Structure formats: C-alpha cells, structure tokens
Amino acid sequence: MKFINTIVVQTGRNLQKTWPSQFMTLLTVSLSVLIFSFFFLIYTNMINTGEKLGDDLRLTIYLEEEPVLEMQAQLVKKITNFSPVEEIRFTSRQEAYDSLAKQLGENVDVLDDLDPSFLPPSIEVYPKKNLSTLAEIKKFSEYLTTLPGAIKVQYGQEWVERFNYFTKLLRAIVILSGILLIMTTTFMVAYTIRLAVLARQAELEILRLLGATNNYIRTPFLIEGFLQGVFGSSLGLLALYFLYRWIKLNFTGPGILQLVNFTFFTPAIMAIIIFASVVLCIGGSFSSMRKFMRI
Amino acid sequence: MDTKPTDTPIIEIVRATKIYSPDVVALENVSLSIPYGEMLFLTGMSGAGKTTLLKLICGIEHPDKGLVEVAGKDLDRIKNKEIPRLRQQIGMAYQDFKLLADRTVAQNIGMAMEVAYQNLKTIKKRVIELLQKLRLEHKHDALAGRLSRGEQQRVAVARAVANSPALILADEPTGNLDSKSTKLVMDLFRECNKRGTTVIIATHDESIFKDTDHRVLELQSGRLLQQDDRTISALNNMP
Ligand SMILES: Nc1ncnc2c1ncn2[C@@H]1O[C@H](COP(=O)(O)OP(=O)(O)OP(=O)(O)O)[C@@H](O)[C@H]1O
Ligand SMILES: [Mg+2]
Numbered sequence: 001m002k003f004i005n006t007i008v009v010q011t012g013r014n015l016q017k018t019w020p021s022q023f024m025t026l027l028t029v030s031l032s033v034l035i036f037s038f039f040f041l042i043y044t045n046m047i048n049t050g051e052k053l054g055d056d057l058r059l060t061i062y063l064e065e066e067p068v069l070e071m072q073a074q075l076v077k078k079i080t081n082f083s084p085v086e087e088i089r090f091t092s093r094q095e096a097y098d099s100l101a102k103q104l105g106e107n108v109d110v111l112d113d114l115d116p117s118f119l120p121p122s123i124e125v126y127p128k129k130n131l132s133t134l135a136e137i138k139k140f141s142e143y144l145t146t147l148p149g150a151i152k153v154q155y156g157q158e159w160v161e162r163f164n165y166f167t168k169l170l171r172a173i174v175i176l177s178g179i180l181l182i183m184t185t186t187f188m189v190a191y192t193i194r195l196a197v198l199a200r201q202a203e204l205e206i207l208r209l210l211g212a213t214n215n216y217i218r219t220p221f222l223i224e225g226f227l228q229g230v231f232g233s234s235l236g237l238l239a240l241y242f243l244y245r246w247i248k249l250n251f252t253g254p255g256i257l258q259l260v261n262f263t264f265f266t267p268a269i270m271a272i273i274i275f276a277s278v279v280l281c282i283g284g285s286f287s288s289m290r291k292f293m294r295i
Numbered sequence: 296m297d298t299k300p301t302d303t304p305i306i307e308i309v310r311a312t313k314i315y316s317p318d319v320v321a322l323e324n325v326s327l328s329i330p331y332g333e334m335l336f337l338t339g340m341s342g343a344g345k346t347t348l349l350k351l352i353c354g355i356e357h358p359d360k361g362l363v364e365v366a367g368k369d370l371d372r373i374k375n376k377e378i379p380r381l382r383q384q385i386g387m388a389y390q391d392f393k394l395l396a397d398r399t400v401a402q403n404i405g406m407a408m409e410v411a412y413q414n415l416k417t418i419k420k421r422v423i424e425l426l427q428k429l430r431l432e433h434k435h436d437a438l439a440g441r442l443s444r445g446e447q448q449r450v451a452v453a454r455a456v457a458n459s460p461a462l463i464l465a466d467e468p469t470g471n472l473d474s475k476s477t478k479l480v481m482d483l484f485r486e487c488n489k490r491g492t493t494v495i496i497a498t499h500d501e502s503i504f505k506d507t508d509h510r511v512l513e514l515q516s517g518r519l520l521q522q523d524d525r526t527i528s529a530l531n532n533m534p
Binding site: 003203206208209210 | 353355380384385387393410411
C-alpha cells in the first residue's frame, strides 16, 4: 500500500513535468492504433462478407442437350466423384424459360417472338464449403467443363477474382500498418521516456544516493508506458468507432455497403488491440530505461 | 543494520587508500574503527580528504586499496541489490547539499523517506517536526533553490536525519551557519546520537568540537593522525 501510494505520487509528478511530450506520444499512439485498426476493421468485414458470399456460391454448367434421366444420374456421379457437393439441380429449357419469364414480370411480352427453347438447359452445382479458395473453385470449374455435353461453366469468375485480389491487397495493408503501429508506438514511447529520464537526471541521481531501489525509480516510467498504451489505444479505437458510425450513417444506401453487413470489432478483438498496445508501450519504456538509466 | 551487535563496529576501515585519477592521493592508509552509537568529529584542512572518507563510508567512492566495511558488510563485495537498503540506513548531509532546486523544502526532505516507502502521513509529520527544530517552519513550501545558503544547509541536514538512519554522515554541516543555527543543528545531531544513532561530522569549525568529550580525528593530506600527532600538529599551529 505504501509502495503504491509513493509510486502514484511519483508518477503524478512525472506527468506534471513532462506532459507536453507525453501528450504528443499519446496522440501518436492513438493515431497509429486508428490507422491500423481502420484497415483491420475493413479487412475483417471483407473476410466476413467473403464467407457469406461463399455460402451462396454456385457453379452453373450449360449443356448442349437436355440430359435424359439416365444421363443425369451419370453426371451426378461424375460431379460427386470429383468433389462432394451440397446440392445438384437440373434445369430444363422450359424451366429456364419460365424462370426468365417470371423475372421479366410485366415485360414478359419481349419473349413472345422467341422460341421457348432458346435457353440452354443447365446444371446448378452448390459446392460444399470446403471449396474456399479461388484456386479450388477454378479447378472444380475446369473439371466441370470436361463433362460430356457441357458448353460453358459460370460462377462469377471475374467478381470472385477481383474480390480475392482486393482481400490480398488489404491483408498487405493491414500487415504494413501493423508494422507501422509497432514501430511508431515503441519508438515514440521510448523517445518520450528518454526525454523524461533526461529531464529527471539530477533527481534520479539524488534518489539513488538516498537509497531508492531500481523498482522505485523504474515503476513510474513503466506506469507511464502503461497509461500511454491504455489511453492511446482506447482513444484510437474510440475515434475509429465514431468514424465507423459516421460511415454507417452516411453510406448505407443501396450499394455495396448494404450487401456487406458492416460491423465493428467484437469486445474481444478490442481487448486484444488494447493489450497489444500496452505491451508495446511498456516494452518501449523498458528499452529506453535500460539504455539511459544504467539499471 | 537493524540489529546492533555490540562486538562488531558499525564502521571498520582498514588501510584504505583512495587515489583520484590521475595521481591525487586523497586518502592514504587510513584505518578507522567506529562502534555503534558513537559521535565523532573528523577535522582537517581543506583538501585533507574528509569528504572523500565520508564518500567511502557511504559507498559513493571505492577505495583503491584496503577495506571499508559498514555494518559488517564489505562495500566492495556488496551486491548491487543491497546498496539501496544500505543507503536508506545512512543519512548523508552533503557539503554541496545536493538539493533539488525546483522542489519545495518539504519535498526535498520527504524524498529521503519516500524512497524507503514511508507512509505519506508519517512523512508530513516528520518534515514539520524537523523544520520546527531547525527554525525553518516558514519555508515549508518554499522552493529549495530560492533559499539562502544557510537555509539550504539546514534542509540538507534535515533530509539526512529524516528517515532516522542508523548512521548519519554530516559533511561540513555548519559551514554556512551563524552560531545560533549551528547550535540548532548540533542539538539535532546530539539528540539523534542519544537515541543510538552513530554520527560522524566532518568539519573545520573548531567551535563545535572544542569542548567535546567525543573523539576528534584529524586528517592531514589524506593521512589520519593519531591522537598524539594531533596534539603536536596543534602545537605547530600555535603562533
Ligand atoms: N572527484 C575528484 N577528482 C579528483 N580529485 C578529487 C576529487 N575529489 C576530491 N579530489 C581531491 O582529493 C583531495 C581531498 O578532497 P576532499 O574533498 O576529500 O577534501 P576535504 O577534506 O573534504 O576538503 P574541504 O574541507 O575543502 O571540503 C583534494 O585534493 C581534492 O582536490
Ligand atoms: Mg569536503
């Protein structure tokens, strides 16, 4: 208790003396956390969306001829031989025509002059979720093209590829901003603690003469690092939350954001971000003290 | 230092030599044994090595030859971890005060107790008590840097005795004081000594040890004079 009291008083004095640089560090830490968690938030949302889109991924195989029942059974066997699937559905020319007519609704008369058999029959394959990567889907689709009577296989290649590319890009940005976060945080904290140590050089000298233990001298600096980490990261996350709210309010019209269910971090992830920042800040403070305090 | 074995002295110095680089011999072959609870005066001309001797005792400087033991511990072999504990038990009033100019008098004195994790209330009480004894109560909240030399000196003394250490080392504690303030400081030291604290006072102010019953040791160019030598040197100094 006495220890805690003394240390708290000591820390308060330190902060009083060096608050301008402490404040700058706090802002730097929160800005780094903001930048990192902004990209990270987008990334996690992308991943979520990707999973959801993956849920209703299907491959459509267009056929030359309508397969007879026997043929259908054979095709099913061939497809499931390659990869287990959730469901396989056959669509005849007539069914394709009907569903198009239904989609057109009032404008159904455009179909009047057309032969109801102008649409090709098709097979819709709903793969199991284990086909998660683009490469796997590609391979599967290539296999499906080799089926007897198949003309073309479609699964929204372009879209999936673009999404995939974007996710990769975002992952790189997240990693980069993570590195940035680590560097700025540790360096800035180490730097301010260094300033604080130098500003208190005379005092530390006297404290040592009076018999201050290493813990007595060190703890206030570690607490400063801890506070920087806690408040810096909380501030950054808070700023991100407001940004998130603003985006949600202003951009939820029709468009991509409606498709994407944009959500904020779970408390667990926020706790991890804060914890990591605290560890970084204490680490920075510690390394600085080792260099400048001969402890 | 918590226990006070009567047989071992609190300070045992054996043939200690201190040479400041490159070749200033500040102390030469000094041997000295001080039992617990003694009050002792250390005198000698300026540059004789008084401050150096005190610094050896509190472990700020280390002897180039010889041995310095405090409370049975060889200061050259003591573990780094033990140094703070030892220093908390030694109150040194430095010749150059070593106060923090931008802290208040109360904070300066309190520091010695804070490092020993004394409770804040105890510190406050003790600081006020000491300031009253040294007639500085009105300077409680003054910045140490704004005080006169004499006032600073008394603050340095107060800080040295604040944590009730087992050993007090006072380096020229009355150098800047008038006779009244000198008496206050000496009364404080005597009071500490009566409670069992070992007190060593380095001084060339003869008035404070003129009529004393306590041991007076004299240093001359880094050598400790024997009691007999001291008389001779006193005779030599006579007109
Ligand atoms: N850090 C140092 N480096 C080099 N020489 C030093 C150092 N400190 C003291 N000396 C020298 O050692 C000798 C003893 O110094 P010391 O300070 O112990 O004397 P003193 O008896 O305390 O003198 P005074 O009465 O003036 O305070 C002096 O000649 C001094 O110049
Ligand atoms: Mg001196």
